[in-house]
Each structure stands twice: as structure tokens, then as C-alpha cells.
Amino acid sequence: MGKLFSKPGTDRPKRPASVAMRSLFHNFRLILEHNNDALELMAGLERALGGEYIFDRAFLETSVRDLGLLVQRVAYRLNNLTGDRYVELFDRYQALRNLLEDILSGGPDPVNLPPVLPFTDIGWETEQAVGAEVACLAELKYRFSLPVQDGFAVTAAGVRQLLAQKTCPPELKESLQREAVALRRRCGRACPLAVAVHRIDAAGGACGPQALSRQLEDLPQVIRIALERHIARAGGEAAVPLAVSVREAPEPVLCGLVRTLDHTEFQRDALSIRVCQPGTAGAKNCAEPGETTAVERHLVRRSYPFRPMRSEILPKPSRFNHPDGGQPLSLLKNGLLRGTALLSTKTLGALAEACMAVERVLNAPQELGWLLTPRGRLLLTSTRPLARTEEAPEELDELLAGAVVLAHGGNVAQAGVGAGRVVHVHPGDDPEDFPLGAVAVAHAAAPRLSPVLRRASALVTEVGTTVGHLATIAREYRVPALFGLQGALALLPADSDVTVDATADAQGGTVYRGVLEPLLRLRAFGPELDPGDPEYALLRRILRLIQPLNLLDPEAPDFTPAGCRSFHDLIHFAHEKAVEELAEIHARQPELHGADARRLVLDVPMDIRVLDIGEGVAEDADHEIVIGQLTCAPLQAFLAGLCRKDAWRTDAAPLSAGDVLGGLRKTFELLNDSTGAASQNLAIVAKGYMNLSLRLGYHFSVVDAHLSDNPNQNSIYFRFVGGLADEHRRERRAKLIRIILEGLGFQVVVNQDLVVGKFKVADRPDMEAVLMRLGELTAFTRQLDTDLASDQAVANQASVFLGLGEQAVSARPGSVQQAPGLGEEGGRQ
Template structure:
């Protein structure tokens, strides 16, 4: 604290108390605005941290910066209210802010060489080559001649592209606004990002490495496939169908194709998928795989463990003529062959297939053998993509862990009492779901999929991926387990069935989809749903991503204002600082006026029929401006909303006031020279500080006093009522009975209360204007009817009678 600040505060306290009151009030109002901002930001962060809202991690950092600014503002205004008392808050803020910044820090990305690596060694450097290329690199290292040649443009090259084109701040600015599932916003923001990449320039040192790779690792003339290989792709998180591949590319066009694959990192469904799995933008930096283009006679995928045929563990081979794009995009029903698992796989004769599409039996056996060996080498069942060229040679295009339903979904279940309305459908993804039928045939209809729908669609299109979180199940005319959508659905527990579902259902019809049995039931069948274990789960990575941020930002440690840790030193988070600053600010306002009436020199006397001496000081629009030059005003000239509400209860016509006695502080009056001072003296009177939506009132009733401090405006988050009641002329036990009565009434109307000795404190906050006004009216009436209650209160039974009578009377006032 600067000496000047302290001297100014001290001089105002001594010589300009009214100016100090005005300044405190102005600082208090600003502090409450920051308080509302801070609490909203804390709530927003909690939505992220606990997985209730899925957004890019950059949004958390943007919110942290805003929260830091709001908390800093609260501290600044609180120090204006009392510079010396709160000087330690700055140090506490700096400590917590630094901790919060450290929790948000991510490793600096590497944008240095190498910018290319040969595919044959990509398995040794997955952080450079990405998941798809690293897996193929391991296939190379295992000696499979079927693996394609080629090279990888590394994730470092992606970071070099971002740095060269000065894109990082532009990317982050858009990422901090992205939310999984908000397709319209995602589409807009990702389109902007894709344009940035497409308009960017490949750095010369990266471009030269790509050209060198074409001549060193490929023949330099043949057509190319330029494929995504993002970090984390084709791992336990598949990213199936999320990214783009560029096929049949001429070597001269490879740089433009490379940029298109980089831009594909920011397609809406890929960003939404990444966010939903708790991955950052750098976690999925885009490496790019460049391999020769295969002129495929047939192609498809192999599942090294596929229970679809006769419910046996078998190897499933799915295939189509030509390229496999129509297979993985779910637009066709592929031909499928099944082979028994074993050292020498053999065809399952019960599962027939079209031999004109799939390769001959010898190649099918070799494909199955290869998939089983890769399963053994990788340590888990594999989803292997293959192609057979016109020379009859097969090629391994990629391999990744096979996405399977959790064990609970695969367990054998007992028979169901319900009869299906449709069964025998192909099981593309397990689980179970109930919901209303919704037909999604066009892109426009897909974009309108309602929450919890059972979607009926002509094909398992990749465009469905963006809306998968809304679906409770999918019924499709075409597609298979081998489609990208089915792979993602299995991760998410969404049941997907394929078959003749046309003209079988009506829009809005409620059905249950059983992905385990390949059946659809009328209505919601509880036995199917409870046995499926298909509830969508938040990815543990989402929670892990933010767990280090919770202690410094949103965790609340200061729960008890009377606790020993309720101090700047006890603050361990921004939430603690918000709590501390708000409590201290209210306390500062609550102690604005003491018995000396400090700062009330220009107050106006309130002319009232009640036997009270009250002086009011207008801080800001609390009194009708036409009364500026008046020294005495009536209640009708008070425009302060909380004072109006309080006065409504205090002046209720049913209250009987003794005409012969003016209610001043008789204890103080007796102490001060036995009546030398007039009863109208400001030293003995009640005081009120008023603004349009603020009231600070000290009322003296005989030998007790009460204080009311309240903000009552249009911002519920800022509203509060703080109340204190102390003293009395009767014995201690009688005074305590009165306090018990007051406490019961206040608790009934939503206050928290605490009694210490013969003093009661009550507090209520964050109610709307109407409810806050109602509480103030209760307080006003309570003050009126309890002013002499300690003299007549003798036992608990009397307290109960008084309580019931008060509640009944209040209903009349509120009515």
C-alpha cells in the first residue's frame, strides 16, 4: 500500500467522512459487478472441468484470464474501501494467479527438423509420424512385404507450417470458442481455419524435404495417396473417418494435397471428436503419410476378432470391388467372409459370401493370417485395411486397434419377455437405446437430429458423426460394422443396426434398439436398457485434462467466515478470493455508520408518524432529486427500492406504536449526561444511507439496535440482505427468547442466522429483486413487532404462538 493511499484514507476518515462513504459505496458497486462476473466464470469453468460441457482446452485458458481480471478488479475495489486492512490480498492474488498460469501451460511444440521420416522407421517415432504411419512402420519392422513403401511428413512439419504462416494466435482465438456438438458454430469456425491452411504457404525447408522424399522413398512418377496420420490417430482412440485423405495425386500436386490434409484436421466432426476425448490441438498435430496409389481390384478391412458370424469368435473380412471408400463411408453393404481363428484360418462354410467380389480363398486365408499375427504383435485385436491389385497381390494399407464393445455388452443375456417388431438385423455396434424415431435422409435432416433420437437413415454416412452425441440408436438401410461411423458408435455405446428398416416405423414412434441382439422393440423395454451398460460416459481424458486446474481456479476452501483460514493467507484459489472479497466488502458496508453518525452531516430528517428519529443520506438517486434542497422529507420522497420495501413492513398499519415515547437509543441517552442532549440529536437517532438499489440502515429502538444492509436490484447475483440485532432492556433470558423468535422467522423466509450472546446475525443473498424485496418487508415488520417483545417473552410456548401469529400476519402483508 502506498503511503499516499493510507494518508488519503486517514484524512477522509477524520475530515471528510461523507466523501469516504460515497467512495466506499462506489467501490462497493463496482466490486459487486466483478463478483457477478467472477462467479459466472467459475460456473463456466466448472462446466468444463467436470465434463458437463465439452470444449477445446483453449476456452479454459480464455476463461481463466477473464477470471483473473475479474478477481483482480474485486481486490482493487476492496482496497479502495479500506487500503490498509486488505493490503495482503495483492500477494495472495499473485501467488494464485501464477499457480493458475502454470496449470494451464502446455509443452512448447517442436517445429524443428526432421520434417520427413521413411515409413519403414516410422514405428520408432510415433510422436513424429502419428498413429497411422507409426502402425504401418511397425508392420514394416516385422518384415511384412505386403506393407506399402513411402514416407511421412512429420508433426514437426505441421508445427513449422503453423509458425511460418503465423497461424497459432488465429487458431487459438477460434479454438477458444469451439464446443463439441455445436455444429453450426463448429462449421463456421473450422471453415475459417481450413481457409487459413489452404491459403498458407508450405515452408521452403519442408517443401524441399517432401520433394526429396518422393525421389528417395518412391519412384517419383507414380500416382500418390496422401493420407492423414495425426498424433493419437489409430490408437485406442480410432479417429475413424474423421480426417481426409487425398487419393490419385500427381507428384506435382503433392504440396497442395498436403495442405488439404492439414486443413482436414479442422473439419467439424474431427474437432468435435477430439474435444470429446479430452485431447488438445497439439495432441493431434497432423503428420501426413505419402504412399503409392494402389489400383485396387478389391479392397476392404479385416477384423481379427469378429463375433458377427454365428456368434462365434472369427476373423471377419469385409470387401467391395475397387477402392474401399464406399465401404468405410457406409454407403454400401459389403460382402463378408468369415474364417475360424487359429494358426491356419479356414472359411466358415455356414457364412456364405460372393466370391466375385472378395479375393480367392488363398488370399482370404493370407489376410486372416496376417491380421492374426498383427493382433499378436500389437497385443490387441486389429482392424486392418487391405487392397488387392489387378496382379493379385494384396497390400496392407493401415492397421489399428479394433474398436469393440465393453465386455459387459458382450455377455450372454437371458431371454426377454418382449417380442421384437423387427429382428435379424446386422449388428454394426452394440449397446441399447430407447427414443423416438427420427428420419434423417438428407443433410438438412441430419443437422436437425433431436436429442435422444433413434435415427433411421439410408446409409451410415460420415456426416452423422458430427451429431452422434445426440443419438440413442441408429437404424440404417446400408452400411456395416466396417464403416467409420460404426467404429465411432462402438466407442460411444450407440447401438447401430443395418438391414431392411425402410417403411417399418413412423416418425415419433418410441422404440428400443438392441444392438446385441440385432432387434428393435416397441416402446422402452427396461430389461434391454438395464442390461446393456450403454450409458454414455465422459472420457476420463476430459477430466484428466483439467484436474490440475481445479485447485487454483474453482475449488472453494473458505467456507466459514468465522474459520481461522478466512484470511488472504488462507486463500488457495480464485474462488476463495472471490468469497473473501465479497464477504469483506459486505462487512465494510455493514459498518459504514457507527453511533457517532460519522459522515451524516448533510443528512435529511425523515418526517414520519412513527415515533422514530431517522436521518437519511442520499448516496446516489436514493431520494427524489426534487428534494435536494429540503432538510426534512417524507417517506414518499424515498425512491430507494430496498428502503421502500423495508418501510412497507415497518410502517404497516396493524403495528401499534406508543405515542408518548420516541424510540431513540435510551442506553446512550442515559449515559450522556441525563438528558442534556435533545432526543432529536443525531447522536441518538437512526441513520440510513440510500441509493437507488442500496440501503444501509441503523435503527435504534430503546435499549437495542438493529442494522440492515442490502442491495436490491435487477441483478440477482448481486442482491443480498445482511441484518444484525443486538441488546434489549429485559433480562438476558428474555432477550435470548426474542432472538430465538427472530431467528425462526428469518430462517422461515430463507435467511441463514447465527446467535452469539444477545446478538443475532442474518444473511441472505442471490435472490431476484422480488424475493429480496419480500425479505426486506419481512424485516421491517419484524423490527416493528419485536421492539418490546423481550419485555413480555417468558417461555418457549409463547414463542411458538408468536411465531404462528407473525407468519399469518405476513401473509396478509404480502397479499
């Protein structure tokens, strides 16, 4: 990594500073460096999940070991810095390290999972507890929002508990009843529940129900019987770990099977759908692929908008009552007649969309069971992979040689192939309007595109990086994504059909004209990492203990070493506490009081003290520093915005009695702050680093920024809290800051009136522009919440600041204009 600071041994001769102070800063520097190195390693693991690298088990073991060492060093350095105030961090580190070692050694899932898990709490990483089939259905339902049966599972541990005794243990029974009640609350009180047994070690297969439970009281007994039958059929193999799923099973009006790739009956690749009516002659055979009587069949295209290619429809009387309430000659809104097909064109399209989304997620063609309820609700009931093709399509070489390349380049954020109609996504578009299965093309890889990723078959952006927030989401949803493809909006016109090849086998991706089916078929056996690969599940399970950042709010009661649930939590906690230690250095280590803090002379009414920890201030600076003597790039940029005269208002802000009373409590708290931190604005600076703690009016903010020539190492952390106003206005203020920060490209979390924003991975000009805007924002919001009497006022002020509303801007002469470069939203997290 690039050096933000000079090495301790090569520091220029400084003003007199104690050995203790040097040691303090040395520890702080190392915390930052280890923190950055750990984040880079974590990003590497995450990119591996997206298919960017070919890796093996040794890579996972080495990464976990190296990451563990870095986290351990961070904990050590924090304790050096704080006089061993956080020794408990070592315990948490060791506990997490042990869990990771257990996972890597292939042991049972070390996480203490309860015996009954709702689908909401199940993912690939819990596969060892519930089996691949259940994990798959739960993922599809809750991570990808696909129309899959809802349910819950009895884990392998729960099954063992159940089978160990003749009667269901009371605690297990209670858990079953609780989850069953919750499930019925979600899917209907009278809805029957289907019970299915799953082998944990089975690679995949149909999830057919073995029993139905209508009375909740009977559920434990029904589950036991299903298990005993399954074991008896398997020759009494009770040793094989089993799990049970309990799923909603409404009475269907139509049901059938879908094959997402079927080229047996037609010259071209197609998606085939079989439809039958329960209770008719064909119903019992509908699940048999070879059966052709009393069943309707459709072949539709495999890409958006999933146009029908051929349909085989059974003859029906003209007065036939369809399950959807229509008759063959009923007039539809589009002016056409309903027709005789059992499945309406609209439902046919919706079913094809959902099934192709499953294929994309699971990275292989699937055979899916489905049903339609009397209320028109479509539900997928099972999915299993079709036999995998082992060889590349023979015609692929020829096809690719003759294909028209519309665009080439960019960086692969998630590997894969996606095809469909291009839809341009612009700021302000409602993501819910994005057609399922279309190819999204946008200017920037902004966090706001996250909902689109649930619906798109591929995403291409002109700006953005593969280590940003949206890249993480693309990997989470497994949507092929190409970021940084210059001119994509012009090269890929709206409504054109394209195939996005982001298979990570080239430097950049390629977008071809038209839907290239053989290339799409490649994803069935492509070089991507599949959910079915053991390494994928292993990596997901490892990442679960490494990557999530659960400790977002430093003010929360669980912001403690014991509250750290991942390596990311540990290093984030250490970073926060290290910053806090320096920010409050005068109170916590009085012997160092004022050792190096020097007054910064400004033209605006603010008193900022500067603490230089490495080439952040010119050598010739004395006790008072002027801006020109600062060599800290982030602080220079921030001050450029803060000192803009037009960002400061001088008129009195309107205050109500409630504002004053509401703010008094905070005021007293701050006045009684024994740490003394509230009494001073402190900037801890180095050449490429700034940690600025600011009190402005009644707001307290922290800006922590790394700025270098390497975009991957650049980041801004912004925290804002407090304010003299009533609760509603403070919340509106938080909302305003959220809108503004999001407008600048931050990922933002709001908790009451605490706002935390993160901005990562941007090049130097963007970083400087954003820091300048944060300076302006700091001045702009000094007493702003007293102005925020309504939600409309929030919108107006956001428009004023972001320069989006010309009228609003002109209504406030003192407002500032949007800085250049802020439309670039790529890769912020």
C-alpha cells in the first residue's frame, strides 16, 4: 500500500514532543495501516466470490491466517495506544479465529444455530445445517425476492433432537409452533403446510412434500412420521444427516413444470413450460417430462421480454371458465381476446421471468415445479439443476467470430453472461419499474442502483469500480456486472437486444449485438463460481465471520469488544477507539496536553487545533498555522469548502421554545463532558490523512479521510450528530444530511439524529471535490435544523445545497453551487 505517513525513523526534526507522544502516533499509524491492509484482504476475498480469481483452498486458508494476524496486530496496537483499555478485543479475536479454523477444517457448522430456522435466517452459508435444497429455496425467496414458497426448516441438530426421544422435546415443540404460526401469519391462516425431508449431503434434487399438516398441533408428529418413513425407505440409514422443511402449500388451480433450457423440440434454445389443472387426467403426470396428454405446453424465448415461440393448447368450449375468471372470448384490456390457453400470456411471462432469474442465480439451467393459487399468486415449489453440459457449444467459436461487438472494456464486478433488452437507468427512475430480466445500462455504479440488481439480467455502467458497494451487491445477487465501460449509454441504445459477456476471461468484458444463445448457455458450465461448488459455500461461510460490519453506531450500547461479531467489526471498533483516543487525548492523557496541537488561523468564526502526525504541516510553521502552511491534502480540500463565505449564514435562525428546551439536554451533557473533547475542534493530520472532530453550533461531526493517488485506498468517513432543535427537526436535519450525502455518492446509515456516511474508492479530484463539499455542508448546516419546520423544507434545503432546483437556489442568495465531478458516484461504500 502507499504510505500515508513518513516512516517514524525518517521524520523530519519536529518541534519538541515527548517519547510517549511519538509512541502514541506510531501506534495510531500502525492501526490505520493494518486496518487498510485488512480491508484490502477482505475485498480480495469478496472479489473471489464474484468469480474474478481462480483460487483453491490454500488461498482461503492463507487469507484467513493473514487477516487474523492483521486483526490481532490492530488489537495489540489499540491496547498499546490506550493503556490496555480494550484487552477484551483479544478474546473476541480468538473466538472468531477459532470459529474460522473450525470452518476451514471442515467441521460441523460452528455457529450455534437454533433447531428451527425461518427461511429469512437461511442462506448458502447455513447449508450444512439445512441442506442445499432448503438453503437454495430460502435464498431465492428472501435474498432474491423470487416467488418461492415461504417456510421454515428444522435443522440437522433439530432433527437429531426430535429423533432422540419418543416425544418431541418441549422447547423444540414450542419453536415449531412459533414458526408455524408466523408462517401462517405470512401466507394465510388456513394454508396447509407441506413437510419435506432433505438429506444434508445431497447435492440437489426435487423438494417434493412427503406430508401435509393442516393442524398446527399435529406438526411435530407429522414431521416425525415423515422422517421415519424417509429413513425406512432409505434402508434405515438414520446416520445420514437430515433436515426438514415446512412450507406453505396452498391448493393450486394450475401447476406444472418449467425447464429453463429446452432445445429438444425446437431448433433454437427455449424455455419450456408445462401446464395442467389439478384433478384432471393430466395432473398426476404433469411432473413427468415424457407425458403429453391433458397437458398444455409452451415454448418461450429465454430472454426479456420472454416472447412465446410455440404453444400447444388443448381444445376447450367457448364458455370454458378459466382459473383466472375469464372465458376464451373475454375481451382483455389490450383489446385482444383471452384465448383458450390455461395460463394467461401475462402469467406465462411472469413465470418465465422468475424461472430465468433462478437459472441466473444458480448458474445452471433448472427444472422447476410451480403452482398458481386461486388468487392468481404464482409460486415456485422446487428447483433442481438439469444435467450439465460438459463441453462448450460447438458453434461458439464461429458464433463469437461473427458476432457484432457493440462495446468492449470495463471491469468485471461479477462474472457471468446475461442477455436481454437494454433499459437505460437514469437518476430518479423508480427501480421497481425496471423490467425483470432486462439489461440495465447506467452512467454510474451508484448505490441507488441496488434494487435494480434484483431485477436485471446484467448491469453495465460507464463509471464505477469493482470494489465499491454496488459491486458487492452485484456479487450478492450474482448479476453479471461490467463497471467502467466508457460510452456505454451511447454504445448500447435503449430497446436494443444485447448479450453481456462478463466471464472474467479477458481484460474487461464484451457486449454483443443480439441475444447469443450459445453464449448464454455457456453460463451453465462457465468458469464462474457456482453456489453448488463447495468452495463457494466455504467462502460464504468464512465471509460471514469476516466481512459484515455490524457495529455501525459508536454511540450504541453494544459498541463494545463483546459486540464485535466479525473481523470487520473488530478493526472498525479499534479504528473508532483509536481516533477517539487521539481526539480526547487532552482529557485522557493530560500529561500530553497541548504537546503538538497548534492553532489554525481561519477567516471564518472557528477555532481549530491541528495535531500533526506526519508531514501534515509545513516545517516552517510555528504555534499558529495559516492554511498555506498545511500540507495535509484532505484538510486543504475540506477548508476550501468550509471557508467559502457564501456557505455561512449570518442572519438569526428562527428558534421555537421547543427547540431551545430540546437542545438544552444535549447542551448540558456537552457542557458536563468530563473528557473536555467538546471544548475543542481538533484536526489530526498527516500528508494524506485527516481526522477532524468538529463542534459547530450544536452539531458534532467527525470527518476521517484518506487521500492518495490510489483510488482503492481513498475513503471518507463522515459522522454527524446533535443539534439545538426539537426531536422532529433533528430528525429532519438527519434526513437532509442523508439526502445530501447520498447525492454526493455516500452510502449512508441514519439512526435517529446520528448520520454516518461512507465514501470509498474515488480518484483524487473526486475526493477533493467531495471533501470541499463536506466543508461547505459543515458551514451550511451550522444552525440549519432550526429552519427545518417541515419535510418540504428538507427537500428545499437539499435542492439548495445540491444545486438541483434552480428556483430554490435563487431563493437563497447565500447558497452554494454544486462542485464539478459530483455526478461521479462510482463505487462508494
